Amino acid sequence: MCLLLQYGFINTCLKSLVVEKYGEEVWEKLRLQAGVQDTFLTFEVYKDEITMQLVDKACKVLGVPADMVLREFGEYFFEFCKRSGYDHMLRTLGGNLYEFIENLDALHSYLSLSYQEMNAPSFRVEKNEDGSMHLHYYSDRRGLYHIVPGIIGAAALDFFNIEISMEIVNQTEEEERTGKKEHIVFLVTQNPVLPYEERKKYSSSPPYLADSEKQRNLVCPVKKSHWKTIRGIITLGRGKLLRGFDPVYPKSLWIDTKTFCNGLPFHMVFDKELRVKQAGVSIQKIVPGLQTMGICLDQYFSIVHPEVPFTISSIQKFINSQFVFQTRREMMPESWKQRPMLELRGQMIWMESLQCMLYLCSPLLRTLHELEERQMHIADIAPHDVTRDLILLNQQRLAEMELSNQLERKKEELRILSKHLEEEKKKTEALLYAMLPQHVANQLKEGKRVEAGEFKECTILFSDVVTFTNICAQCEPIQIVLMLNTMYLQFDRLTTVHDVYKVETIGDAYMVVGGVPVPVSTHAERIANFALGMVIAAKGVQNPVSGNPIQIRVGIHTGPVLAGVVGEKMPRYCLFGDTVNIASRMESHGVPSKIHLSSSTYQCLKYKNFEMTERGEIEVKGKGKMHTYFLVRNKAATENEIMGRPVKDLDSGHASVQSFQEGRTETAPSSHQTGRVNLMEALINSSPREGETSLATQLINSQASLLRGLE
Numbered sequence: 001m002c003l004l005l006q007y008g009f010i011n012t013c014l015k016s017l018v019v020e021k022y023g024e025e026v027w028e029k030l031r032l033q034a035g036v037q038d039t040f041l042t043f044e045v046y047k048d049e050i051t052m053q054l055v056d057k058a059c060k061v062l063g064v065p066a067d068m069v070l071r072e073f074g075e076y077f078f079e080f081c082k083r084s085g086y087d088h089m090l091r092t093l094g095g096n097l098y099e100f101i102e103n104l105d106a107l108h109s110y111l112s113l114s115y116q117e118m119n120a121p122s123f124r125v126e127k128n129e130d131g132s133m134h135l136h137y138y139s140d141r142r143g144l145y146h147i148v149p150g151i152i153g154a155a156a157l158d159f160f161n162i163e164i165s166m167e168i169v170n171q172t173e174e175e176e177r178t179g180k181k182e183h184i185v186f187l188v189t190q191n192p193v194l195p196y197e198e199r200k201k202y203s204s205s206p207p208y209l210a211d212s213e214k215q216r217n218l219v220c221p222v223k224k225s226h227w228k229t230i231r232g233i234i235t236l237g238r239g240k241l242l243r244g245f246d247p248v249y250p251k252s253l254w255i256d257t258k259t260f261c262n263g264l265p266f267h268m269v270f271d272k273e274l275r276v277k278q279a280g281v282s283i284q285k286i287v288p289g290l291q292t293m294g295i296c297l298d299q300y301f302s303i304v305h306p307e308v309p310f311t312i313s314s315i316q317k318f319i320n321s322q323f324v325f326q327t328r329r330e331m332m333p334e335s336w337k338q339r340p341m342l343e344l345r346g347q348m349i350w351m352e353s354l355q356c357m358l359y360l361c362s363p364l365l366r367t368l369h370e371l372e373e374r375q376m377h378i379a380d381i382a383p384h385d386v387t388r389d390l391i392l393l394n395q396q397r398l399a400e401m402e403l404s405n406q407l408e409r410k411k412e413e414l415r416i417l418s419k420h421l422e423e424e425k426k427k428t429e430a431l432l433y434a435m436l437p438q439h440v441a442n443q444l445k446e447g448k449r450v451e452a453g454e455f456k457e458c459t460i461l462f463s464d465v466v467t468f469t470n471i472c473a474q475c476e477p478i479q480i481v482l483m484l485n486t487m488y489l490q491f492d493r494l495t496t497v498h499d500v501y502k503v504e505t506i507g508d509a510y511m512v513v514g515g516v517p518v519p520v521s522t523h524a525e526r527i528a529n530f531a532l533g534m535v536i537a538a539k540g541v542q543n544p545v546s547g548n549p550i551q552i553r554v555g556i557h558t559g560p561v562l563a564g565v566v567g568e569k570m571p572r573y574c575l576f577g578d579t580v581n582i583a584s585r586m587e588s589h590g591v592p593s594k595i596h597l598s599s600s601t602y603q604c605l606k607y608k609n610f611e612m613t614e615r616g617e618i619e620v621k622g623k624g625k626m627h628t629y630f631l632v633r634n635k636a637a638t639e640n641e642i643m644g645r646p647v648k649d650l651d652s653g654h655a656s657v658q659s660f661q662e663g664r665t666e667t668a669p670s671s672h673q674t675g676r677v678n679l680m681e682a683l684i685n686s687s688p689r690e691g692e693t694s695l696a697t698q699l700i701n702s703q704a705s706l707l708r709g710l711e
Contacts, residue, residue: 074150
């Protein structure tokens with residue numbers, strides 16, 4: 001199997017393994033720790049470091065040793081290649097495991113036509129007398145050899161119905177090859193064969209393969225059964241039964257030298273000293289020096305693959321591998337030195353009787369463009385040589401790959417755009433939900449009419465800044481804006497802590513409600529705790545005139561309201577009813593830095609661990625005499641709990657945020673979103689305090705002064 005470590009194919013496979021077996025969350029955690037992107041393009045070249053980082057982080061995140069991760073990856077990589085369309089290509093490599101491994105380098109060579117930047121490992125296999133094999137693995141990349149048992153083991157089980165064990169018997173630096181860094185020798189032995197019926201549930205092989213094919217003997221030959229022997233008998237001629245095949249050779253070779261050199265235009269014969277004895281006509285044309293018989297082959301060519309020294313002994317050791325030769329630039333005619341050097345690919349055949357090596361080869365060309373660059377033509381290649389068809393087919397294949405790559409890039413761009421669109425949609429929704437209750441906003445988005453809702457009991461709070469009109473008169477508008485923003489940011493955070501709904505802010509007036517838009521029985525306690533937090537928070541905001549902490553008045557009342565959306569352009573979620581007016585009166589008749597309660601709110605909080613003091617009867621405009629109270633503190637909560645600050649847990653030593661949401665029997669969505677109410681209607685009739693204008697007039701004047709200042 002070829003490991004396309006430079007291409008996105010391998011990283012995509014690794015992602016697929018993690019997602020399929022461990023889930024999207026594990027992959028996201030793994031890739032963030034590795035610092036890599038989420039998606040890889042199949043034909044894009046990536047640095048090896050990305051793959052190594054992913055493998056390293058996978059070991060740490062999953063808590064699994066590297067050898068187990070790589071072996072599991074090898075098994076999955078085999079299945080991933082099959083699912084990616086390489087199934088039939090892999091099945092046809094050989095009739096047994098020995099042939100399969102022996103032809104892996106040929107598969108790499110073929111795939112390099114499409115994956116031109118591929119740097120694949122190399123394999124060499126040797127049979128032993130006891131039926132085992134020695135598999136030699138060569139790679140530029142250190143530490144990935146544990147993938148090999150996973151891949152080879154999965155192929156043996158799936159294609160040939162055998163189980164194998166692979167043991168490392170040697171691990172050295174390169175000696176017999178050049179350029180490679182790691183040489184691992186595996187001892188491959190066969191384990192007992194599983195019955196097909198028992199094994200098929202573990203295999204993903206297509207069911208259409210015959211049982212006879214599934215039961216073929218592969219790695220290490222085992223003794224054939226009687227019936228296998230019978231099946232190996234072939235009936236020929238007049239009924240004679242012959243086992244095997246014995247070729248028949250002529251007494252003399254019926255081909256003359258000239259015909260041979262023309263019929264095989266790309267071939268060379270050389271002896272043990274690498275002296276050229278014979279060469280095809282086309283190769284003589286491309287390398288004129290070969291017309292001088294007796295020259296040394298290594299003067300004109302270098303071995304590109306396999307990376308071995310240019311000696312007969314090294315070539316004989318790797319004689320089952322495909323050999324790629326490249327012409328030496330310095331030996332080419334002066335006018336040809338600007339051309340790309342020609343590569344030849346073919347097989348070596350040792351002729352024992354002549355003590356010479358025959359190199360049968362073809363030009364290694366991927367496209368018509370490469371053919372033109374070397375000033376060659378299709379006619380230079382023999383008609384029987386499939387290289388002709390391969391060049392034309394690969395030209396089309398590369399065009400298809402480029403189109404596929406473009407489509408993959410567009411798909412990734414669309415995925416990124418879709419992700420950004422989703423993020424923007426969430427931002428838009430967050431902004432919308434900050435202006436209207438979520439269920440109301442969703443109804444409006446769907447084009448539905450929002451019906452007004454009646455709430456039998458809720459608690460409303462109003463607050464304002466003491467002497468706000470005087471502050472506005474003595475300060476720059478920007479100072480007022482900064483002061484209010486500092487205060488409101490803290491108030492807004494408290495709405496989240498205590499789960500109440502922010503309705504409106506106009507100037508220095510701030511309005512919240514508990515029990516709307518989602519009814520809860522603890523509305524009064526939530527508003528009371530929120531009010532205590534407001535008073536504490538206000539002490540941290542400076543008066544821009546005096547430099548002292550600002551003072552606020554807070555008024556609270558409990559009662560029924562009607563709530564609904566008013567208007568189509570800039571729709572507002574409004575509260576209607578006498579409860580709104582009474583809550584406003586509690587604020588306007590309040591005392592600086594005090595929380596003023598109506599009797600109905602007092603009754604709700606009476607048995608709830610709140611300390612309250614009686615104010616007595618006061619005259620309230622439009623309502624006559626009312627018995628009111630002041631809220632002092634929550635006897636069961638600390639200031640940190642009221643403010644929702646992180647509190648050190650003495651038992652565990654960990655920081656935690658305690659809020660009044662803990663222990664509630666009722667749950668409600670977070671109601672800190674900004675809503676709106678027609679606050680001016682609620683405040684227009686508020687009675688003025690001594691020495692001050694009415695609250696409504698105060699708000700109008702302050703907004704006007706702000707606008708004049710901004711102009």
